[in-house]
Amino acid sequence: MQQTPDFFQQVYTLVSCIPPGKVSTYGIIAEKLSIRGAARMVGWALSAADLEHVPAHRVVNRYGALTGKMHFLTPETMRDMLEAEGVAFLDDGTVDLERHLFGFEG
Template identity: 75%
Template structure:
C-alpha cells in the first residue's frame, strides 16, 4: 500500500498538514484574502509559515482557492505558481479584491481572519 507520503506532522497528529491547510484556505470567502502567517498560526507553527506555501504548492488549484493567500505585505508571492503570472491577480479582482498602486492587495480592506470564537 502506498503509504501516504503526506507529512505526518508531529504538530498535526490526526489530519495531515496538507488537509489542515486546505481546509483553512477553503474557509476564506471570495473577496477576502489571508496570509501565510495567519494560517501557520492557526496550525500552531507560526514560525514555519513557509510550510503553508509549500503545502499550497502541492494543492489542487481546482478545489483550493490558493489565490486567496498572500504574504504579510499583501504581495502575490505565489503568482508564479499559477498558469500565468497574472492569473492570481485576475481571480482576486474578479472576486472583488482591490489592489494598491504597487500591486499588492489592500489588506486593510480584504484581510480575512479565522474566527475561532463565534
C-alpha cells in the same frame, strides 16, 4: 519541521474557509494551525495544492504581495482571480489588506 500530508490537508481545509473577496496570509494560516513561524511550510503545501479545489489564490504574504503567483497558469492569473472576486489592489500592486484581510477570528 517536517511537512506531512495531514498538515497539507489541514492547510487546504483552512484555506477553503477564506470567503471570496477576502485574503489571508501564510503566517496567519500557520498560526491558526498552531505552528507559528511555519509560513513557508504553508506555502509549500499550497504549491502542491489542486488549484481547482483549493482557493490558494486567496493567500498572500504579510505585505499583501502575490508571492504564489508563479504556481498559477500565468503570472497574472492569481491577480485576475482576486480582482474577479472584488479584491482591490494598492498602487504598489499589493492587496489592500485593510479592506480584504480575513483573519479567521471567532
